[in-house]
Amino acid sequence: xxxxMRPALADAEGPYVTxxxxxxxxxxxDDAILIEGAxxxxxxxxxxxxxxxxxxxxxxxxxxxxxxxxxxGRVERLLRVGSTTNTLLVTERxxxxxxxxxxxxxxxxxxxxxLLEEACRLAPDGMLIGISGGEPTxxxxxxxxxxxxxxxxxxDLGFHVLTNAQHFEASDxxxxxxxxxxxxxxxxxxxxxxxxxxxxIVGKEGAFAKLEEGLAHLAMAGARVELRxxxxxxxxxxxxxxxxxxxxxxxxxxxxxxxxxxxxxxARNRWEQLFFDHVQRFGPIAEALNRALLHGVRAQLxxxxxxxxxxxxxxxxxxxxxxxxxxxxxxxxxxxxxxxCSGFFEWHPDEQxxxxxxxx
Amino acid sequence: MTFTPLRLxxxxxxSEKALFVNDAGRFFLGSSAFLDRMxxxxxxxxxxxxxxxxxxxxxxxxxxxxxxHARGVADRIARAGPLDYLILVxxxxxxxxxxxxxxxxxxxxxxxxxxxxxxxxxxxxxxDRLDAAHVKIEFQGGEPTxxxxxxxxxxxxxxxxxxxxxxxxxNLQRVDDxxxxxxxxxxxxxxxxxxxxxSTHTRNRTGTAEATSAFLGNLRMLAERHGPTKVSALPTxxxxxxxxxxxxxxxxxxxxxxxxxxxxINYQGFARKRHAASREQGDGWRGYYESFVRRIIERNWxxxxxxxxxxxxxxxxRRIFQPGSERHVDLRNPNPMGIDxxxxxxxxxxxxxxxxxxxxxxxxxxxxxxxxxxxxxGPTFDLLNANSTNQFxxxxxxxxxxPFCGRxxxxxxxxxxxxxIQRRETAFCRRHLHLFDxxxxxxxxxxxxxxxxxxxWLRLPGEPAAFGQRLA
Ligand code: SF4
Ligand code: SF4
Numbered sequence: 001x002x003x004x005m006r007p008a009l010a011d012a013e014g015p016y017v018t019x020x021x022x023x024x025x026x027x028x029x030d031d032a033i034l035i036e037g038a039x040x041x042x043x044x045x046x047x048x049x050x051x052x053x054x055x056x057x058x059x060x061x062x063x064x065x066x067x068x069x070x071x072x073g074r075v076e077r078l079l080r081v082g083s084t085t086n087t088l089l090v091t092e093r094x095x096x097x098x099x100x101x102x103x104x105x106x107x108x109x110x111x112x113x114x115l116l117e118e119a120c121r122l123a124p125d126g127m128l129i130g131i132s133g134g135e136p137t138x139x140x141x142x143x144x145x146x147x148x149x150x151x152x153x154x155x156d157l158g159f160h161v162l163t164n165a166q167h168f169e170a171s172d173x174x175x176x177x178x179x180x181x182x183x184x185x186x187x188x189x190x191x192x193x194x195x196x197x198x199x200x201i202v203g204k205e206g207a208f209a210k211l212e213e214g215l216a217h218l219a220m221a222g223a224r225v226e227l228r229x230x231x232x233x234x235x236x237x238x239x240x241x242x243x244x245x246x247x248x249x250x251x252x253x254x255x256x257x258x259x260x261x262x263x264x265x266x267a268r269n270r271w272e273q274l275f276f277d278h279v280q281r282f283g284p285i286a287e288a289l290n291r292a293l294l295h296g297v298r299a300q301l302x303x304x305x306x307x308x309x310x311x312x313x314x315x316x317x318x319x320x321x322x323x324x325x326x327x328x329x330x331x332x333x334x335x336x337x338x339x340x341c342s343g344f345f346e347w348h349p350d351e352q353x354x355x356x357x358x359x360x
Numbered sequence: 361m362t363f364t365p366l367r368l369x370x371x372x373x374x375s376e377k378a379l380f381v382n383d384a385g386r387f388f389l390g391s392s393a394f395l396d397r398m399x400x401x402x403x404x405x406x407x408x409x410x411x412x413x414x415x416x417x418x419x420x421x422x423x424x425x426x427x428x429h430a431r432g433v434a435d436r437i438a439r440a441g442p443l444d445y446l447i448l449v450x451x452x453x454x455x456x457x458x459x460x461x462x463x464x465x466x467x468x469x470x471x472x473x474x475x476x477x478x479x480x481x482x483x484x485x486x487x488d489r490l491d492a493a494h495v496k497i498e499f500q501g502g503e504p505t506x507x508x509x510x511x512x513x514x515x516x517x518x519x520x521x522x523x524x525x526x527x528x529x530x531n532l533q534r535v536d537d538x539x540x541x542x543x544x545x546x547x548x549x550x551x552x553x554x555x556x557x558x559s560t561h562t563r564n565r566t567g568t569a570e571a572t573s574a575f576l577g578n579l580r581m582l583a584e585r586h587g588p589t590k591v592s593a594l595p596t597x598x599x600x601x602x603x604x605x606x607x608x609x610x611x612x613x614x615x616x617x618x619x620x621x622x623x624x625i626n627y628q629g630f631a632r633k634r635h636a637a638s639r640e641q642g643d644g645w646r647g648y649y650e651s652f653v654r655r656i657i658e659r660n661w662x663x664x665x666x667x668x669x670x671x672x673x674x675x676x677x678r679r680i681f682q683p684g685s686e687r688h689v690d691l692r693n694p695n696p697m698g699i700d701x702x703x704x705x706x707x708x709x710x711x712x713x714x715x716x717x718x719x720x721x722x723x724x725x726x727x728x729x730x731x732x733x734x735x736x737x738g739p740t741f742d743l744l745n746a747n748s749t750n751q752f753x754x755x756x757x758x759x760x761x762x763p764f765c766g767r768x769x770x771x772x773x774x775x776x777x778x779x780x781i782q783r784r785e786t787a788f789c790r791r792h793l794h795l796f797d798x799x800x801x802x803x804x805x806x807x808x809x810x811x812x813x814x815x816x817w818l819r820l821p822g823e824p825a826a827f828g829q830r831l832a
Pocket of ligand 1: 357
């Protein structure tokens with residue numbers, strides 16, 4: 001696991017964003033440059049003084065865009081150069097309470113939009129930046145402003161925003177249809193085509209109806225949507241019907257990601273009750289994939305280790321887990337498909353992972 | 361409650377039932393009982409739920425249903441992007457004289473039928489002006505390999521594109537080191553004609569057994585040297601004298617080629633004179649086509665290790681289920697002319713399609729829209745584009761297959777000399793009615809062998825429970 005949060009000491013009064021560099025070559029005014037490095041920590045010097053970061057080797061930090069928070073004594077590695085998945089958390093508040101939430105929401109909100117916007121401006125060329133929460137569109141105006149201002153200054157960047165899509169209005173359609181939004185995709189969870197079941201899973205009555213409205217606005221705006229469905233014991237048998245629904249009403253989506261459950265957050269304590277083992281019965285997922293693909297919906301499997309998926313469907317199981325939270329079982333070492341495999345979440349129980357794998 | 365406009369077609373075999381298709385191409389098979397209920401306006405709650413779920417009915421207040429329908433209709437409308445596909449004819453000369461040559465070729469040693477220096481420079485200048493990041497360039501003839509220098513000049517000029525793909529359409533009669541060096545490039549693909557077994561191919565094309573074996577030797581050499589994806593081959597079928605289906609398939613399978621694009625002789629070029637019967641594609645052709653499809657279904661079922669397909673049927677199936685997934689410029693709607701692809705002839709004249717070039721050569725009608733040095737546009741261009749859609753045609757408007765079908769103005773002009781002939785009376789329409797009838801009979805078949813092939817042709821990992829829905 002790659003640590004994203006490190007203890008740190010800094011000169012400055014308040015939080016700020018900077019890019020860490022180990023050499024002076026090609027640096028800019030926002031950069032903090034290494035002046036002393038050891039295996040267990042490094043000292044960088046920038047416009048706002050010194051920052052001392054613990055426990056990471058300086059060369060692993062080179063190019064990282066970090067948020068230095070002197071009062072809490074830490075730095076947060078917001079955007080890492082080598083990583084394909086960088087996600088900015090814009091709020092921890094949420095208006096749903098999903099049974100399997102991996103990042104249970106908090107009541108309070110700390111507004112960091114300005115700092116995050118600065119980080120985006122410093123992002124490496126062409127980076128795709130993830131935005132998640134909580135529910136980012138609870139602060140829709142702040143969010144859209146951040147996206148628009150960033151893309152105006154940095155048209156090479158892209159955004160992928162995880163949202164429940166319930167806060168888009170008809171009045172947003174023209175805005176979301178602007179050309180800058182071709183560089184933005186929206187990752188939207190949908191758990192069933194039956195309203196009651198979906199509402200039950202997300203813990204909010206009326207959520208499905210609001211979601212359909214939001215999706216209609218996004219469809220009319222020509223927005224890029226990635227649909228996401230987590231596999232649960234509760235909705236597994238609803239998958240074929242959901243695929244029919246997606247093919248009939250949501251064919252415009254760019255992709256439909258069917259995701260296996262993460263052993264974290266609420267799901268950790270409810271594992272027995274929520275987890276559906278697709279190895280035992282792949283049928284409903286196979287039928288959903290075939291139905292969706294038949295109608296040209298690009299369906300894919302997230303968090304499905306490749307050896308747990310029948311051979312014909314394996315090409316749909318992609319390496320979906322970000323580097324910093326991915327691990328493999330010991331037996332995976334001799335597997336030929338490792339580079340294409342999702343592996344397991346860092347927090348997946350080791351015994352379960354070891355039992356599941358069948359090196360290919 | 362609003363019905364999305366539905367069009368019906370009785371599909372053979374289950375004559376009591378009708379296929380219902382809406383403007384977005386969504387469809388179901390309704391029973392005669394359902395037809396009666398619809399007729400009497402006595403739809404059940406179950407009917408309504410079914411129609412709503414399938415997008416055939418959009419209720420007031422259902423914003424997503426309305427949006428899905430709008431997007432679905434839009435998906436059926438082909439959009440032509442910037443010019444990124446060029447068909448180039450560097451020479452009209454050829455070293456063969458096939459019985460149905462479509463291009464009115466000239467003899468190998470005849471002068472004045474190659475690109476001039478000026479034409480070459482204009483082509484290169486055109487390449488420099490292209491806006492697209494990816495380009496596809498096809499060399500046609502005549503026999504383009506008679507001028508490897510011109511092919512090379514074009515390829516060399518394409519270095520600036522993110523991706524450039526070249527297809528050399530050749531008779532593979534002569535492959536010397538210079539030509540082989542071109543074929544060896546990973547971005548070059550070879551397209552050729554293979555009419556079936558040795559005797560058919562000799563009769564139609566080469567004239568002598570030696571010439572046929574030289575061709576087959578070269579074809580085999582290329583397939584072995586670079587694998588089957590390097591070469592694509594098309595058979596041209598004489599419906600009055602079609603080859604044995606298994607012999608034809610074996611000739612392809614033997615070379616590792618699994619996709620066969622079955623084409624009847626085209627009523628153009630010299631074929632007009634020698635094969636007068638090819639003006640209409642009759643029942644003979646359609647029967648042969650269908651037997652061919654049935655046979656590959658059987659063969660696929662018997663040998664699961666190899667998936668054979670008829671290319672055009674696969675394209676039709678993808679147009680039914682997966683609009684936007686393929687870009688076949690011969691079957692799309694509207695079918696804009698001279699926008700995203702053009703043909704540049706040996707004399708620099710620009711045509712909207714290769715068939716249009718042949719029409720001009722055979723003196724039927726001159727459909728050139730300009731020339732490569734000065735550009736193209738003008739009245740012919742505008743007239744063609746104004747008529748390039750099937751959407752408002754009185755026959756197509758009522759046809760269940762309109763969302764999947766296309767428009768081929770040049771084919772109409774070639775056969776009838778006009779484009780305003782009643783659509784149902786055209787060979788294009790008959791061919792496509794038959795094609796889509798066949799496709800939907802397969803879609804609604806419960807036969808495991810058919811379902812297996814359908815799934816493979818549609819590139820699915822497994823077979824869905826049903827390819828199409830039914831309403832009892
Ligand atoms: S053995 Fe490991 S690396 Fe290989 S497919 Fe299974 S989980 Fe993935
Ligand atoms: S051409 Fe014929 S088959 Fe095609 S849409 Fe028109 S009427 Fe239907």
